[in-house]
Amino acid sequence: MKISLNTKILDKNEQAAKQNREFLAGRKLDCLNLISSPGSGKTTILARTVADLKGKLRIGVIEGDIKTDHDSQRIRAAGAAAIQIETEGACHLSAQQVGWALNQLPTADLDIVFVENVGNLVCPSAFDLGESGRVVVLSIPEGDDKPAKYPGTFAQCDVVLINKIDLLVHLAFNLDRVLTDIHTLNPQAKVLQISAATGQGMQLWYDWLLNRRKKA
Numbered sequence: 001m002k003i004s005l006n007t008k009i010l011d012k013n014e015q016a017a018k019q020n021r022e023f024l025a026g027r028k029l030d031c032l033n034l035i036s037s038p039g040s041g042k043t044t045i046l047a048r049t050v051a052d053l054k055g056k057l058r059i060g061v062i063e064g065d066i067k068t069d070h071d072s073q074r075i076r077a078a079g080a081a082a083i084q085i086e087t088e089g090a091c092h093l094s095a096q097q098v099g100w101a102l103n104q105l106p107t108a109d110l111d112i113v114f115v116e117n118v119g120n121l122v123c124p125s126a127f128d129l130g131e132s133g134r135v136v137v138l139s140i141p142e143g144d145d146k147p148a149k150y151p152g153t154f155a156q157c158d159v160v161l162i163n164k165i166d167l168l169v170h171l172a173f174n175l176d177r178v179l180t181d182i183h184t185l186n187p188q189a190k191v192l193q194i195s196a197a198t199g200q201g202m203q204l205w206y207d208w209l210l211n212r213r214k215k216a
Ligand SMILES: Nc1nc2c(ncn2[C@@H]2O[C@H](COP(=O)(O)OP(=O)(O)OP(=O)(O)O)[C@@H](O)[C@H]2O)c(=O)[nH]1
Pocket: 036, 037, 038, 039, 040, 041, 042, 043, 044, 045, 071, 118, 119, 163, 164, 165, 166, 167, 194, 195, 196, 197, 198
């Protein structure tokens, strides 16, 4: 019984994901799904990206949180359109929710939509949103064992942002171990070391984003 219910939920999600993919392709819109633990710095990265790429990349953001619209307010303050989804307890965004939010955004005037998923390294990676790429954010204070402990999430992404690199000097974090573990799980993934607080390495991220657009 339990298995068939799960299958139904996933089937519904898959149908909505397919519709989102078609919607995005029809508008030549890139869409990146950001996945991480709570507090890794997703909103800080996005707000800085919006401000720094003003005039170079037209960005919209879909924010997923269990409660509050704090993150969408931060994105709007940085200068981009943002739609908040409050999941009211659900640990991930669904493709249906993202489909609804895409319809609220001024997509005709955008190049890319970022989806900031609910902070969680487990559930979001199991749900296809119809996105064109995935970004996993890992921050230094979370510890260097996270890729090994949450292999599914790190195995299914295009880029890993190692954020809060400014804290590396203060904490026992074996960067070599993390780089090796990510490479073993996902040899294709690009790994970038950044600090959304200080700006260190952010240009590497912007280059990755802008190159992606050129290739599309
Ligand atoms: N030192 C340092 N702090 C950072 C950096 N990036 C973000 N922070 C801080 O980390 C905390 C969490 O940042 P958020 O951007 O809210 O993280 P988030 O992943 O969006 O959090 P949730 O949406 O709650 O999952 C804030 O206090 C930020 O100021 C960084 O590069 N270095």
